[in-house]
Amino acid sequence: MSPLNSDDLHRIFKKLDRNGDGLVSLEELNWLLERIGIHVHTSLDELQALVGKTSLDITDFMVFYETIIKENIGESTSEKKDDSVEGDLAKAFGVFDLNGDGFISCDELQNVLSRLGLWDEHSGHDCRTMINVYDTNSDGLLDFEEFKSMMLVTNS
Known part of the structure; x- marks a missing residue:
């Protein structure tokens, strides 16, 4: 994450x-x-x-x-750890993919962030901007690979 x-x-x-x-x-x-x-x-x-x-x-x-x-989520040192991270990311993706279509939309992202207390009208977050940063095919949605790229980013 x-x-x-x-x-x-x-x-x-x-x-x-x-x-x-x-x-x-x-x-x-x-x-x-x-x-x-x-x-x-x-x-x-x-x-x-x-x-x-x-x-x-x-x-x-x-x-x-x-x-x-x-x-x-830290860097993996073994294949087992890689599988664990991949599995955790798949579960996390499922939390955000509310309709189960294999993509995370702006509405789904905002809904989950709201439930976690990370979103309100004063939060300064913009879901479209957040998605666009990692949306490599520019379809306005995050697929699992794009989500994984986003979640594995670490602050340097």
Whole structure:
């Protein structure tokens, strides 16, 4: 995945922290991971063992995000890791491809970003511009290969 910036992470955290107590529960964290297609562990007990806590504050959340990015999207050192990244990207693509047609449209991208708390009318994001950067065939849609190129971009 293309790494999110701290503003994006703060928005996601606030969306997950529904009761406003400054903490995200493991249930909420697990919901987010499943929603974006990253299944770290199958049970909340295993997730707690990984995280070491029953809830995360914003700092813990950001550290957890960095760990997930390094483990799931970082440069691969083996074919097995490559297959894992490809599988995770395919799952993530499915999250964005809401109608299952094999393409991500501007509307689908905006819809998913809204659900993740990364989109509102004041966010400054423009879906068409975001898609056009990686839309190599200029059809206004992202296919899986274009999506993969976008998600594997890292900030230098």
